[in-house]
Amino acid sequence: MKKIFVTEPAMPPLDEFMPYLEKIWQSKWLTNGGPFHQQLEHELAEYLGVKHLALFTNATIALVTALQALRISGEVITTPYSFVATAHSLLWNGIKPVFVDIDPHTFNLDPKKIEAAITPQTTAIFPVHVYGTPCNVEEIQRIADVYGLKVIYDAAHAFGVKHNGGSVLNFGDLSVLSFHATKVFNTFEGGAIICPDAKTKQRIDHLKNFGIADEVTVVAPGINGKMNEVQAAFGLLQLKHVDSSLAKRAVIASRYRTQLAGIAGITVPEVADPSLQNNSYFPVFVEAEYPMSRDALYTALQTENIMTRRYFYPLISDFPMYRGLPSARIDNLPVARRVADRVLCLPIYPDLPLDDVDRICGIMRSWAQAR
Numbered sequence: 001m002k003k004i005f006v007t008e009p010a011m012p013p014l015d016e017f018m019p020y021l022e023k024i025w026q027s028k029w030l031t032n033g034g035p036f037h038q039q040l041e042h043e044l045a046e047y048l049g050v051k052h053l054a055l056f057t058n059a060t061i062a063l064v065t066a067l068q069a070l071r072i073s074g075e076v077i078t079t080p081y082s083f084v085a086t087a088h089s090l091l092w093n094g095i096k097p098v099f100v101d102i103d104p105h106t107f108n109l110d111p112k113k114i115e116a117a118i119t120p121q122t123t124a125i126f127p128v129h130v131y132g133t134p135c136n137v138e139e140i141q142r143i144a145d146v147y148g149l150k151v152i153y154d155a156a157h158a159f160g161v162k163h164n165g166g167s168v169l170n171f172g173d174l175s176v177l178s179f180h181a182t183k184v185f186n187t188f189e190g191g192a193i194i195c196p197d198a199k200t201k202q203r204i205d206h207l208k209n210f211g212i213a214d215e216v217t218v219v220a221p222g223i224n225g226k227m228n229e230v231q232a233a234f235g236l237l238q239l240k241h242v243d244s245s246l247a248k249r250a251v252i253a254s255r256y257r258t259q260l261a262g263i264a265g266i267t268v269p270e271v272a273d274p275s276l277q278n279n280s281y282f283p284v285f286v287e288a289e290y291p292m293s294r295d296a297l298y299t300a301l302q303t304e305n306i307m308t309r310r311y312f313y314p315l316i317s318d319f320p321m322y323r324g325l326p327s328a329r330i331d332n333l334p335v336a337r338r339v340a341d342r343v344l345c346l347p348i349y350p351d352l353p354l355d356d357v358d359r360i361c362g363i364m365r366s367w368a369q370a371r
């Protein structure tokens with residue numbers, strides 16, 4: 001029985017990549033803002049509809065740097081329902097994460113619960129566009145303006161997502177994308193910070209290159225966050241195929257919605273406008289009526305060679321370096337807990353055959369009826 005992975009990277013034809021590699025071999029310019037790096041920054045900014053974009057070797061270093069770029073300190077309000085790198089980037093900056101519960105429909109930070117968590121030490125709000133669903137960006141900005149806070153979005157899932165006619169990446173002070181192999185658009189490893197002005201972009205460019213401004217000037221204790229030319233070249237090639245990848249994902253998501261409809265105990269979250277989404281993940285929720293628990297379903301699907309992912313589970317606030325925080329208490333995060341205990345992300349990637357989607361849904365339906 002063929003194994004169905006939860007995700008597979010979209011790989012453009014290898015022969016299309018060879019001319020890029022030949023150029024790198026000829027120029028011997030391997031990293032440090034080479035020609036492919038410059039070209040990818042421009043093409044991505046244009047494709048995404050954003051003003052400035054700084055490439056990084058991965059999103060985690062980009063998150064750490066984004067916080068440094070805005071000199072964030074003290075306490076930062078964030079979500080427990082994310083990949084652990086979100087909160088880790090705060091600890092790497094000596095910042096205290098303050099977890100706030102999520103909205104039960106979007107799975108994003110619940111704006112109604114933010115104000116109660118603000119203290120005199122709070123300097124920023126650090127939300128995540130979970131599964132590429134936009135946060136309530138207007139309400140978050142309103143609160144930030146009232147309290148004089150910065151807003152940095154972990155937009156690792158939000159490649160190509162639109163909101164109010166423009167890119168969702170234009171909201172907040174900074175947004176961070178991930179180009180990891182598992183994401184919608186990948187450069188093997190990679191990431192980017194999106195920023196609205198040239199001055200901030202320059203500070204970010206210094207920070208990702210050890211703080212070096214010129215041969216004899218170091219302006220900050222920067223890090224090495226540079227994307228190399230092979231990664232950038234792969235990104236340029238990927239960009240040519242990304243619209244087709246997104247279109248294939250939309251077809252798969254729509255097939256799941258049809259095939260999962262009416263299975264007792266399996267809930268598919270409603271999306272406002274599927275055409276604005278990137279279908280980076282396909283989460284479903286295993287409710288009490290389903291004859292097996294979420295974890296039992298996860299294991300049973302594995303025995304059918306179908307890999308799924310409990311994403312996100314456990315909550316970040318459950319990991320040992322966070323669980324002692326006052327905001328990590330269970331009674332502070334009831335919605336996030338409920339969601340994390342029921343979520344199961346089903347396989348989705350551009351080359352996933354629709355027959356496989358049908359098989360996955362058929363199995364889930366037959367188990368629901370076998371009660």
Ligand SMILES: *Cc1c(COP(=O)(O)O)cnc(C)c1O
Pocket residue numbers: 058059060061082083085086128154156157178179180189190191
């Ligand atoms: C993937 C991911 C990251 C980390 O990205 P890397 O490029 O792997 O460092 C951070 N936050 C979220 C929400 C992610 O999904």
